[in-house]
Amino acid sequence: MELWFTEHHTKNVRLSIKVDKQLFTKQSSFQRIDIFESREFGRFLTLDGYMMLTEKDEFIYHEMIVHVPMASNPDIKKVLVIGAGDGGAIRELCKYPAVEHIDMVEIDKDVVDACRDYLPSVACKLDDPRVHITYEDGLRFVRRKEDEYDLIIVDSTDPFGPGEGLFTKEFYGNCYKALTANGILVNQHESPFYPDDARAMQRAHYRIRECFPLSRVYQAHIPTYPSGHWLFGFASKGIDPLKANLSQWEKLELTTRYYNTDIHKGSFALPTYVKDLLGDENESQY
């Protein structure tokens, strides 16, 4: 028997992964959740048929969404994570002794429960005493907050479906308000390669730029996401990731498999066609 999971990256491109078996499937109140077992990527999680993570390459996404902001400001103590029901971003955040409190706001409890059961290497730190989980729409949660978080990580699904509100100007404005004076907002920023993704990325980027005085974009190689070329948005009230003193991060001696202080700087060097999509402000200023 051959069982293949196939995702359409566009109408005309599809990536297929051979599956050993389906471990879990559920239609939650928000989306369809599936977890599969595969030889090439280990277990992987899909929401509404879109790849969220695989055991083989999730370290790339989770390290890049967490360590870039954390290394940019060693004084981060209170963090809000929106989405991220799988726990991967939480796992990376829990590596920092200086972090005192993490609020995780996930709209879909079924995702968290499934990941606890079937993806323990990802969900392993959800019970860390610093982690406080709220099951609510991140958009609503953040509205009530003011001057509270040193870092907000938006680890959302794509800008359609349940994650749609997390790409609006209202949401970014509320994040700005919820952040402390040194606050940083990081979000997954889609891919620049396929035209529809690039337009969604561009729209979200312009909205963030209207809300924050400093806004940069960085990139990573994530083989199981469409095109493999993935962007992250870094916005702040002033902290510049390219002026960070990275020797402090080195002293922590954390174990990482993708992120390092060379990558920290190098990931902000964007191809010309991506710079053109983002507008002139995104000079990496080496």
Add this chain to the structure above:
Amino acid sequence: MELWFTEHHTKNVRLSIKVDKQLFTKQSSFQRIDIFESREFGRFLTLDGYMMLTEKDEFIYHEMIVHVPMASNPDIKKVLVIGAGDGGAIRELCKYPAVEHIDMVEIDKDVVDACRDYLPSVACKLDDPRVHITYEDGLRFVRRKEDEYDLIIVDSTDPFGPGEGLFTKEFYGNCYKALTANGILVNQHESPFYPDDARAMQRAHYRIRECFPLSRVYQAHIPTYPSGHWLFGFASKGIDPLKANLSQWEKLELTTRYYNTDIHKGSFALPTYVKDLLGDENESQY
């Protein structure tokens, strides 16, 4: 009707591209050559069923294999290109007024003829008066050369099939001999992501390192290659791409869509897992 081209990136992963029609197919003396028309990627060339280039993303590969070495030494005058029958590397090289002579050595004349006919935006500079084409095995050609080229670009197929000899120690040693005192060797270096590719990459890298005093690796996002994470090898008798004076390149005012002087530096910043595969020497030394 639906017509899909499918490439297995491993036994368990495949990328499929919707095809409008097949424009060309031929079994040459060396390999099967196909050119397809597609909505997403424009025309694309495959050899023995492996993706070589698409009109949509070939600029990434060709700019990165040419401009990184060319910007590292503005005095490059004589260049040897091995493989590259499509003409993409030649097109980028011809942008440099200082380049006086380009030898292109391609084993398979049928590839060149097919690209001239069906991929004119790629093959467009093959008739530049500085370009001299020899149809021969690159391995044999380079054996006869000594102290002749400022740059050798190895734009080969994978390390099996017709391109196999271009990943051997004997070949790298002959390249060293064929290069001038400031000589640079650049080659396509496979992907670090899937284990079989990574092992082939590692083997080739160690062989190059035994032959050249300076050896670095840089990366690019190439969506239609396996994993989308592609490496290039930069080896030289002394010229260091990270110490190049890139302002000279800026002054040329060449038009590029991927390469820029930020990317020049940033592309040498490798993920930790790739550094581990390559060994400690590959510090990017920002």
